[in-house]
Amino acid sequence: MNPQKGNILIVDDEKGLRLGTQRLLEEEGYVVSAAENGTEGLRYGTQNEYDVAVIDLKMPDIDGLDVLKEIKRVHPNTVCFIATAFASYDTAVQSTRLGAFGYIQKPFSTEEFIYQIEQGIKQRNLILAAERLAIEREQNLLELASEKSRLNAIIKSISEGVLVININGEVGYYNYAALKLLNITNINIGENILGNLPSQIVELVEKIYSSDKILLKSFTTEFVSNKGDELYIEAACTPIPQPDGSLAGVVIILSNITEYRRIEIIKNQFVSMVAHELKTPLAAVQGSLNIILDKSITLTEEKEEDYIKRSTYRLKSLTDLVNDLLDISRMELKTKQREIVNVHIENVIASTLQMLELEISKKHLTINKKIQKDLPVIKADINEITRIVTNLLSNAIKYNREKGEIIIEVTCTSNFLSLKIQDTGVGMKPDEKVKLFTEFYRAKNEKTRGINGTGLGLSIVKRIVDSYYGRIDVESEFGVGSTFLINLPINHN
Amino acid sequence: MALIAIIDDDPDILDASSLVLKSKGYDVMTANNPNDGYKIVKEKKPDLIILDVMMDEPDDGFYLAQKFRKEGIKIPILMYTSVSKAIGLDFGKSEMVPVDDFVEKPISPEELIQKVEKLMNIKEAK
Numbered sequence: 001m002n003p004q005k006g007n008i009l010i011v012d013d014e015k016g017l018r019l020g021t022q023r024l025l026e027e028e029g030y031v032v033s034a035a036e037n038g039t040e041g042l043r044y045g046t047q048n049e050y051d052v053a054v055i056d057l058k059m060p061d062i063d064g065l066d067v068l069k070e071i072k073r074v075h076p077n078t079v080c081f082i083a084t085a086f087a088s089y090d091t092a093v094q095s096t097r098l099g100a101f102g103y104i105q106k107p108f109s110t111e112e113f114i115y116q117i118e119q120g121i122k123q124r125n126l127i128l129a130a131e132r133l134a135i136e137r138e139q140n141l142l143e144l145a146s147e148k149s150r151l152n153a154i155i156k157s158i159s160e161g162v163l164v165i166n167i168n169g170e171v172g173y174y175n176y177a178a179l180k181l182l183n184i185t186n187i188n189i190g191e192n193i194l195g196n197l198p199s200q201i202v203e204l205v206e207k208i209y210s211s212d213k214i215l216l217k218s219f220t221t222e223f224v225s226n227k228g229d230e231l232y233i234e235a236a237c238t239p240i241p242q243p244d245g246s247l248a249g250v251v252i253i254l255s256n257i258t259e260y261r262r263i264e265i266i267k268n269q270f271v272s273m274v275a276h277e278l279k280t281p282l283a284a285v286q287g288s289l290n291i292i293l294d295k296s297i298t299l300t301e302e303k304e305e306d307y308i309k310r311s312t313y314r315l316k317s318l319t320d321l322v323n324d325l326l327d328i329s330r331m332e333l334k335t336k337q338r339e340i341v342n343v344h345i346e347n348v349i350a351s352t353l354q355m356l357e358l359e360i361s362k363k364h365l366t367i368n369k370k371i372q373k374d375l376p377v378i379k380a381d382i383n384e385i386t387r388i389v390t391n392l393l394s395n396a397i398k399y400n401r402e403k404g405e406i407i408i409e410v411t412c413t414s415n416f417l418s419l420k421i422q423d424t425g426v427g428m429k430p431d432e433k434v435k436l437f438t439e440f441y442r443a444k445n446e447k448t449r450g451i452n453g454t455g456l457g458l459s460i461v462k463r464i465v466d467s468y469y470g471r472i473d474v475e476s477e478f479g480v481g482s483t484f485l486i487n488l489p490i491n492h493n
Numbered sequence: 494m495a496l497i498a499i500i501d502d503d504p505d506i507l508d509a510s511s512l513v514l515k516s517k518g519y520d521v522m523t524a525n526n527p528n529d530g531y532k533i534v535k536e537k538k539p540d541l542i543i544l545d546v547m548m549d550e551p552d553d554g555f556y557l558a559q560k561f562r563k564e565g566i567k568i569p570i571l572m573y574t575s576v577s578k579a580i581g582l583d584f585g586k587s588e589m590v591p592v593d594d595f596v597e598k599p600i601s602p603e604e605l606i607q608k609v610e611k612l613m614n615i616k617e618a619k
Binding site: 276279280282283284285286287288290291294296297298299307310314 | 503505506508509510512513516547575598599600601602603
């Protein structure tokens with residue numbers, strides 16, 4: 001007996017036939033339920049899903065067609081036969097319309113009956129296979145749909161604009177960034193967009209459409225989109241080929257390059273400032289040498305020596321400038337590895353003061369040190385910390401008045417070490433203070449004339465302080481003096 | 494003898510230029526910033542102005558030249574430039590830059606004298 005062969009329901013009020021067919025089918029390996037009337041058959045057939053049901057048409061309680069109808073309603077995949085002795089064309093039509101698979105004419109031979117049941121089982125297997133396929137297909141479609149919507153969500157959310165047009169210039173796809181970057185409020189799929197695109201893009205698209213063969217590369221162009229602020233947009237147009245090699249359309253990727261443009265401008269300004277700063281001392285030196293060499297100009301020996309001294313001095317300041325520039329370049333490129341050590345700021349201050357001793361005494365300055373006891377060490381590159389202290393102190397000397405004062409104060413809180421350097425010098429006007437940390441900015445006014453510098457000192461200080469996540473502040477009053485305050489985080493590890 | 498005003502913030506350039514021009518017999522006065530330059534030109538009415546393109550601020554030499562022209566001061570101006578030409582700003586004489594000629598730094602005494610004499614001759618011819 002093979003229980004896998006199928007579950008069969010027999011509904012017949014005729015006991016002999018019912019038991020006979022049941023025994024027959026069980027011998028064939030089927031599992032059989034037998035119902036003795038319409039009510040029982042209806043209950044069996046709806047509570048369980050049978051592979052095949054054989055329903056007698058004429059029963060005393062419920063008509064076989066009603067039982068068929070109800071079973072098919074609950075289990076549409078159960079293959080149903082109507083068995084009857086009173087076969088008529090009408091009932092045959094009616095029962096197939098209600099979902100019966102076949103018609104078994106009573107009386108029937110065992111072979112005939114078995115054959116019909118086998119056909120029913122085959123049908124049942126076909127139905128189940130079809131259903132499985134349908135479910136699989138539906139799942140695939142669902143996956144496909146979610147894949148598609150996922151891809152859609154990705155393209156919709158990127159900040160680059162995406163616009164796909166066919167060879168007629170009609171829109172096949174776009175994302176919101178494209179609307180924004182093209183400064184267009186609305187695009188309809190299928191609408192011809194060429195008239196609304198910047199001429200630079202249209203030119204490229206036309207070039208791609210008119211070329212003989214499809215070049216699988218991007219063509220880029222730039223345009224300015226005006227929407228409040230000026231936006232610099234780069235558009236990359238790439239041909240989309242069909243499987244047969246012909247051209248389907250073009251995909252246009254739009255990127256906002258305004259920020260790159262801004263950086264480019266700053267860089268160019270910086271380069272021309274550097275060039276100017278380098279050329280100024282060179283021009284002065286060359287001017288002096290030209291005079292010394294010019295035979296039509298007669299110089300006293302004293303005057304000649306003066307020109308050579310001045311030239312030497314200018315060359316020294318040129319060297320300082322180049323060194324400052326190299327420092328900045330190293331910081332930008334991060335090529336120099338930091339050597340992090342325990343730095344005692346009080347030692348750095350002491351050695352820097354010693355180095356600047358000559359300048360301090362030349363101006364007859366008083367140094368007033370207020371350094372808190374038991375300062376913690378900071379983990380830093382000692383050369384960088386020395387650079388901060390040197391640049392601030394040499395400014396405090398250079399911009400100080402004769403017989404002025406410099407107050408150096410170091411304190412600490414639980415997280416920060418504070419270094420305060422106060423001078424009694426020329427001070428700054430409010431508009432000068434704003435530009436203080438800009439490269440090459442030097443406060444130029446009646447009080448600062450004759451003071452030399454590269455214009456990079458404070459910009460270097462700020463870069464170093466920033467790189468340690470520290471903070472630099474400045475207070476200043478024109479003609480009174482300036483105070484620089486630096487807070488460096490103390491590394492507790 | 495003709496009087497020349499030199500306005501430049503670089504003391505070495507002022508000194509060298511003065512020396513070159515004095516050696517040719519010109520009288521020279523100098524200023525090291527635009528404000529003082531404006532003052533000496535108004536007071537002494539020189540025959541020629543030599544003006545650096547960049548002093549306290551980039552381009553402030555331009556503005557000073559424009560200011561002179563706006564106030565009807567027609568004294569010829571010879572402008573010292575530094576890197577402007579090299580970075581592609583090859584400006585000629587225009588309303589924006591109302592000067593008569595340019596000398597690119599570093600200054601060669603020969604070129605300076607030649608350009609100064611040329612402008613002086615034009616002035617005298619007028």
